[in-house]
Amino acid sequence: MASQAEARIRAKAEALLRSAWPDARIIHEFDLGGVRLDLAAVTEDRLILLEIKSELDTLSRLERQVNFGLRIGCPVIVCYAAKWAEAIRSLSFEGRWRVEWLEEGDGPFALPHPMRLSEAHDRWDNRSLMWLLLKPELFALAKPFGAKSKHTVPELQRIAHENLTGREIRRGVMAALRARRFGWVCDEPMGAAA
Numbered sequence: 032m033a034s035q036a037e038a039r040i041r042a043k044a045e046a047l048l049r050s051a052w053p054d055a056r057i058i059h060e061f062d063l064g065g066v067r068l069d070l071a072a073v074t075e076d077r078l079i080l081l082e083i084k085s086e087l088d089t090l091s092r093l094e095r096q097v098n099f100g101l102r103i104g105c106p107v108i109v110c111y112a113a114k115w116a117e118a119i120r121s122l123s124f125e126g127r128w129r130v131e132w133l134e135e136g137d138g139p140f141a142l143p144h145p146m147r148l149s150e151a152h153d154r155w156d157n158r159s160l161m162w163l164l165l166k167p168e169l170f171a172l173a174k175p176f177g178a179k180s181k182h183t184v185p186e187l188q189r190i191a192h193e194n195l196t197g198r199e200i201r202r203g204v205m206a207a208l209r210a211r212r213f214g215w216v217c218d219e220p221m222g223a224a225a
Contacts, residue, residue, distance in 0.1 A: 036085035084111040104155035
């Protein structure tokens, strides 16, 4: 169960995602690839990840969480309590400038640099992005190109990568994430498989 401190920041962070990406499916506790982030907004062709650091949290996993998002190339937002301001400013790792760092104040969170989160700054790695798919989802993406259910995940990824454009892969991954039934709190599934 989330602490009151995390629930307070989570409510503001979710409101920010819903305001900035009103057509997105919001997923709480987005746990993929061995990394868990607090919130994800999934649109038809974008994934936006958001991590919350309340005053009761630690920063021990933050670099790994942020790097997960940066590796697949999606926008990453970190919403944090004022307690962490100095520690957050002292963080130094590759790609730090691509993250939107939002310190909690009295009001709602706002995006001071919306261009930083624009599609023009996305750096998608479609091979990494395909690792977000479950095997049946990946098979559905590659099936039109001769994929068989007996193919391994790397074989399915290769087939998809060789036959689809980057945008088609990204939209296929997002469609699967929007339609998937997650075991935790999130909006209802969206799309064809819903």
